[in-house]
Amino acid sequence: MGIEGLAEGLPGGLPEGLPHVLPTSRTEEGAAGLAALRAEPERAVVALDFDGTLAPIVADPDAARAHPAILPALQRLAPRLGAVVVVTGRPAGLAAEYGGFVGAPGLEHLTILGHYGAERWDATTGEVHAPEAHPGVTALRAELPRALERAGAAPGTWIEDKGRALAVHTRRAEDPDGALAALDAPLRALAARHGLAVEPGRMVLELRPPGVDKGAALTAFLEERKAGAVLYVGDDLGDVAAYDAVEDLRALGRPGVLGYSAPTTGEPPLAALAERADLVVAGPPGVAALLAVLSDALASRP
Numbered sequence: 001m002g003i004e005g006l007a008e009g010l011p012g013g014l015p016e017g018l019p020h021v022l023p024t025s026r027t028e029e030g031a032a033g034l035a036a037l038r039a040e041p042e043r044a045v046v047a048l049d050f051d052g053t054l055a056p057i058v059a060d061p062d063a064a065r066a067h068p069a070i071l072p073a074l075q076r077l078a079p080r081l082g083a084v085v086v087v088t089g090r091p092a093g094l095a096a097e098y099g100g101f102v103g104a105p106g107l108e109h110l111t112i113l114g115h116y117g118a119e120r121w122d123a124t125t126g127e128v129h130a131p132e133a134h135p136g137v138t139a140l141r142a143e144l145p146r147a148l149e150r151a152g153a154a155p156g157t158w159i160e161d162k163g164r165a166l167a168v169h170t171r172r173a174e175d176p177d178g179a180l181a182a183l184d185a186p187l188r189a190l191a192a193r194h195g196l197a198v199e200p201g202r203m204v205l206e207l208r209p210p211g212v213d214k215g216a217a218l219t220a221f222l223e224e225r226k227a228g229a230v231l232y233v234g235d236d237l238g239d240v241a242a243y244d245a246v247e248d249l250r251a252l253g254r255p256g257v258l259g260y261s262a263p264t265t266g267e268p269p270l271a272a273l274a275e276r277a278d279l280v281v282a283g284p285p286g287v288a289a290l291l292a293v294l295s296d297a298l299a300s301r302p
């Protein structure tokens with residue numbers, strides 16, 4: 001497959017310096033998954049994380065937006081597939097807005113599973129479905145600023161109020177990793193006291209209601225769609241559960257591909273994903289290129 005036609009749907013073409021051909025899987029299972037996806041795209045699901053995968057990592061989570069090449073790539077790809085689903089720790093409606101997905105032609109059937117699967121937004125209705133708020137989050141909201149003070153949180157540490165969860169970020173601290181490590185034990189104790197789970201991520205510890213993760217959310221979605229092959233792309237610890245789910249399905253003979261969106265921020269790669277991935281691409285521009293070449297490959301099917 002060549003590069004012809006790839007740039008068609010992408011303003012300014014594909015991001016520079018990126019491969020314009022479908023990457024070769026590092027594993028046999030991944031190669032089989034890609035072959036199955038290409039053979040039966042109408043049953044295939046492409047599942048994508050948001051931050052670090054569709055949206056470049058930035059210091060202010062409110063400033064995160066999908067990379068400009070993502071939307072046109074998805075608009076070309078989605079109509080050729082069984083489904084596209086975004087599986088994110090973000091509130092589902094926020095990911096729809098920050099992705100530029102609301103009302104986007106070609107994405108009329110997009111689904112977003114937000115808050116690690118607790119929330120769901122469907123483009124068909126534009127509605128968000130979510131469970132009752134967890135009482136532990138309300139209590140935590142009142143206690144967290146004081147708890148951070150007591151724990152000696154480093155300057156630059158701040159709280160993101162996500163409504164159904166609270167996230168403590170250290171990206172703006174002088175030593176983000178050290179600042180996060182120092183908060184790990186106190187925040188775990190605090191979360192346990194309020195019946196909450198701790199979700200670690202890139203320079204963030206999120207305290208959220210337990211009982212759901214990206215793996216369970218993805219598995220349920222694939223069952224609902226009676227999916228064939230699945231391609232999952234993620235970048236962070238929250239995506240490990242989705243990797244597990246794809247590998248569980250592969251063990252049952254269902255085709256799957258694991259994609260890793262490697263950091264372009266100077267952070268080291270995350271071994272928990274990098275070592276398991278079938279495909280590794282360079283951050284959101286690399287994901288956009290992957291989606292575009294996949295779309296091109298499906299368009300040129302006999």
Ligand SMILES: O=P(O)(O)OC[C@H]1O[C@H](O[C@H]2O[C@H](CO)[C@@H](O)[C@H](O)[C@H]2O)[C@H](O)[C@@H](O)[C@@H]1O
Binds near residue numbers: 162203204
């Ligand atoms: O599941 P995801 O879509 O990857 O969302 C997980 C968390 O992402 C956000 O934090 C990350 O992105 C921020 C913006 O680029 C960055 O500043 C932060 O350091 C990253 O960890 C988000 O703020 C969290 O609420 C999500 O849980």
